[in-house]
Amino acid sequence: MLIEKQTELYSGKAKTVYMTNDPTRLILYFRDDTSAFDGRKIEQFTRKGEINNKFNAFIMEKLAAIGIPTHLERLLSAQESLVKRLKMFPIECVVRNIATGSLCRRLGVQEGMDLNPPVFEFFLKNDALHDPMINEYHIRTFHWAPIDQVEQMKEYTFRINDVLKQLFLEANLLLVDYKLEFGDFQGQLVLGDEFTLDGCRLWDVETRKKLDKDRFRQGLGGLIEAYEEVAQRLGASL
Ligand code: 5GP
Helix, strand or coil: CCCCEEEEEEECCCEEEEEECCCCEEEEEECCEEEECCCCEEEECCCHHHHHHHHHHHHHHHHHHCCCCECEEEEEECCEEEEECCEECCEEEEEEEECCHHHHHHHCCCCCCEEEEEEEEEEECCHHHCCCEECHHHHHHCCCCCHHHHHHHHHHHHHHHHHHHHHHHCCCEEEEEEEECEEEECCEEEECCCCCCCCEEEEECCCCCECCCHHHHCCCCCHHHHHHHHHHHHCCCC
């Protein structure tokens, strides 16, 4: 079927989602916007949308190749991808290999400490509440996702950690932490949203230079240059 873009369904902080003539498919449009602190800091960067769209496709294809079901169908243009329409769960799955960010603020643990075994955390997707941390009892009681799919989410998230940690290490990068979002597609758990440098942390192995959205969050500059460097090290074409 020839896919046609229709009305806007939803506009998030960095992507706009469009309906299509196929009710089971959506178009993601990666904008040049970068946001932080629940949308209180926003800036546009030329090429950001294109870089994220292509980087996301590169990673999603790697994950599909190891048997993780993902929503990505194909790239449509520089800033657009065609995806399956999932019923998204309002939860974020975070895995941490090195302590930083909210973990250090919440628990007072030392920044940069290796986490072995890695830490897994669930957060509720809710900007007004600043994405509070939740556990499986909350998910069960408030019916945010079926419990068998919650088990599967954890399994996929850890499998993704093993694969991506290695992929990034080969590019001399440490996968510090990352966030994933899942949804249901016709009864199957499927990875949705995106895997980009907006939603993970990557540090250079030797210098521990930050090559992710923390450059924007912390006002370090060189965001696009960092994203391009990561893509180049991985051999991902942008
Ligand atoms: P932290 O809890 O330390 O702020 O974030 C942990 C990891 O999850 C980081 O890699 C961060 O980029 C990602 N993350 C957590 N919440 C969000 C979110 O709402 N949006 C995005 N893009 N990434 C998030």
